[in-house]
Amino acid sequence: MSKQTILNKELPKGIGPNVSPEAFTNNKRKVFLFGSPSYTNIGDQAIAYAEEKFIRNHYPYYEYIEIMDYATDEGIQIVKEIISEDDIVCFTGGGNLGNLYLDIEEDRRKVISTFKDYKTLSFAQSVYFEETEEGDKEKKKTQDAYHQNRHLTIGTREQQTLEYVKDTFDSEVMYTPDMVLSLDIEPQELEREGVLFILREDKEKVTEEKFISELREWVEQEKGKRTERTDTVLHDMDVIDYKDREDQFMKMLNRIGSSELIVTDRLHAMIFSIITKTPCVVFGNSYGKAKHSYRDWLEALNFIEYTDQKDINKLEEMIDRLLQAEPNDIDLKQDFRPLRDYFKK
Amino acid sequence: MSKQTILNKELPKGIGPNVSPEAFTNNKRKVFLFGSPSYTNIGDQAIAYAEEKFIRNHYPYYEYIEIMDYATDEGIQIVKEIISEDDIVCFTGGGNLGNLYLDIEEDRRKVISTFKDYKTLSFAQSVYFEETEEGDKEKKKTQDAYHQNRHLTIGTREQQTLEYVKDTFDSEVMYTPDMVLSLDIEPQELEREGVLFILREDKEKVTEEKFISELREWVEQEKGKRTERTDTVLHDMDVIDYKDREDQFMKMLNRIGSSELIVTDRLHAMIFSIITKTPCVVFGNSYGKAKHSYRDWLEALNFIEYTDQKDINKLEEMIDRLLQAEPNDIDLKQDFRPLRDYFKK
The missing domain is CATH 3.40.50 (Rossmann fold)
Known part of the structure; x- marks a missing residue:
């Protein structure tokens, strides 16, 4: 599908649900988010929500385009047609890098290995492969896919995962809290019961x-x-x-x-x-x-x-x-600095 | 225009350009922004941009609805039909509360006096009435309009304006930096010349x-x-x-x-x-x-x-x-605390 074709026809469902079609063809630097969840885990939904806020608040001059999980294959085809040299390819964060949620891990492998020539980020994850024959086999497949991409950075959200990723992958590693902790929502004053x-x-x-x-x-x-x-x-x-x-x-x-x-x-x-x-x-x-x-x-x-x-x-x-307890605050803003710097380059 | 009419027909241009029509009829608490600028002052455009980010980031559970300046009269009529007891009416901030930009000040008077029974905020302003007969006359008109509204808070962005507003109006006063300073945009790394x-x-x-x-x-x-x-x-x-x-x-x-x-x-x-x-x-x-x-x-x-x-x-x-100089940072987050608390109540 060429840029012109994209301009002329409606995009498939799940490709850029957060933008107007012009977003695919303007000349802004683009950040693509793959794996945007359609399943009903509100934790993962909140992560994707926070990823979008993060990019839109700190880099409003970029075009941020989401590809829903159910549209990964079509999304890959379309992004391949329109991607430019300095665009950034991301896969959503969470707790599914490993062998427990293989459908998601297979999508992540596909995205990372397909866009091997582009700056690529797997947003902060907890990584877990079971120490079984099955776990080892899947870990090997993940290594093979990720290592094709020499521009990959793997985000991690705990020290445990940071060390594991350093030991397991040749990729760059980033360490930040879970993305949802980057939100700054004022709590509503609600009646509490139970x-x-x-x-x-x-x-x-x-x-x-x-x-x-x-x-x-x-x-x-x-x-x-x-x-x-x-x-x-x-x-x-x-x-x-x-x-x-x-x-x-x-x-x-x-x-x-x-x-x-x-x-x-x-x-x-x-x-x-x-x-x-x-x-x-x-x-x-x-x-x-x-x-x-x-x-x-x-x-x-x-x-x-x-x-x-x-x-x-x-x-x-x-x-x-x-x-x-009179609930206190902690300020994690500086802990997201590595992620802020990542998108500037 | 009843809620049902609003559901059934297209809203006039400039009423809620930032939301879908359902925003007018859902059961969320609403924040209305009047005076959203259509003129080409990028300072005032950036203020409205920052006001929207502020509400959407900190209170995503509210519905934030803008009324463009050119649609003030129609906007007042529509908002009157749909407003609920605990909704909040705002007028955009800037440097035009006074007698220098009378068209805007007249709109502000109209909005503040019309919604006199609702929580009402004039976002942070620099206030300036000239010390002339004309300035005094306009100041009196502004006082008369604002004082009809016993739920009004006037935002100010300098000590000078804070003191002036305390001396001139019976309303509540709030003191914060200019709204644009609440943004948290990462600077792009650009070639600089000239x-x-x-x-x-x-x-x-x-x-x-x-x-x-x-x-x-x-x-x-x-x-x-x-x-x-x-x-x-x-x-x-x-x-x-x-x-x-x-x-x-x-x-x-x-x-x-x-x-x-x-x-x-x-x-x-x-x-x-x-x-x-x-x-x-x-x-x-x-x-x-x-x-x-x-x-x-x-x-x-x-x-x-x-x-x-x-x-x-x-x-x-x-x-x-x-x-x-190696440019340094200052953190004004705490200085916006009065505004954050204002919208919680």
Whole structure:
């Protein structure tokens, strides 16, 4: 498809949902975001939301064009036709670089190896390949794909991943907090009621159901507080397209900000608690995503705490402390400096 | 026009150019911006640009709806039909609260007195009524209009204006820097060449043409640098509508960021120099807008200097110093805290 063809006909769905068609043909420097999520994980939706804000706020002179995950193959064809020498190709960040979410990893390999001659960034990730035959095989495939691209930078969001990436790939590595922490949203002043449990129901889950039941019962009986259980992955819809991203993200923030306390094993439930100034107790997942983000960046927050403690009596003291804290702020702006400098060059 | 009518027919041009029609009828809390400029003053365009970024970044759960200046009367009628109790009515900031730009001041009076029962904000202004019979008469009209609204807050951007507003109006007063200083744009790395003179050609002008000619000649002869003269008010077009705002603002930033030095009597040429890290010498206007913003907020910047000095030999030392400075940063984030808190309530 030539530039002229693109000008003359409608683009396929999911190619540049955030721009008008002129964006593909003007003479601005372009930043392409591949892998823009259409699935219902609000954490990943919030990451893409924050990536767009970051580019649009700091580099309004660039054209920022998203390609939805379901349009990756068509998107690659179109971008190949219009890309210029100094454009930048990105793949969205998150916690899916590895062998647990292979459909996404396969798309990332494809994008990175196709655009091997262009400045390429994988936004900040937690990287995890299982130490199994299967995990090793997929790691090898990822190495082979990424190493074709000598202009690749791999973003990492915990020290653990930073070290792993340095050991595993020949690419440049960048280290910043999770993108959602770059947002600067004022928390709404909402009535708060009850304790919201936000818990995984996926392959990363390690918190036992028995413990969760005991904890909920204890909160209701001993603390006299209503409890509810939910997840940051929505199950009542199949797709969140670009145009619904902000509303769904706001709905989740609203729900968390209306709670007195969050109990979670989800990294982004913790981050949404930070944004909404909601006290939060965080448990781990299978490979330490939330734990390491907490330890590396967030330990100074007085209303958020990571724990592996499963003794309810000992948890009580922590929960009482979190509920009484006057939520403090931390300033991570300087920690995003590597990313800001990256896009200037 | 009822909500249903608004849903069913196209809105007049200039009403909500920044939103889709659903924005008028959804159940979000709304912030209306009146006076969104269509005239070619890039300073005022940048203010409206920054106001939108501010609301969208910090309060993405609100609906932010602009009404262009040329659609004020129709906009008032439509907003009257759809406004809800806790919505917020704003008028854009700048340097036109007073008797020098009466068409704008008349619109502001109209908006403030019409929406007298709603939370109302005039974004940060420099206020200036001439001390003449005409100035006094207009000041009285403005007082009468504003005082109808007991929910009005008047934003001010210099101490001088803050004191003046306290003495002149019974309204609440807020004090922050100019809105454009709330942006966080990464400067592009551009080739720099020559000295750009950005000078008023309006009723606020006090810098003498003879001095300007001498200074330009001196820069060319003694410093061996090319000079050009321009203004932040464009004269090669009549209108900048919402959709062209960002591009025109970026074009101006690009031009300033491609210069080695800016010489100006324009507040926003100084502010654009700060954004693009371009050394800048600032002279005054008729009522001290640039001077007071500089003194109140910006004196710590090592590459920007305000002066009343007109002796070229003495200016030389200053210019040499500015050209050699490694541009520093100042963080005004906390100075916008009153505005952030204002929109939370």
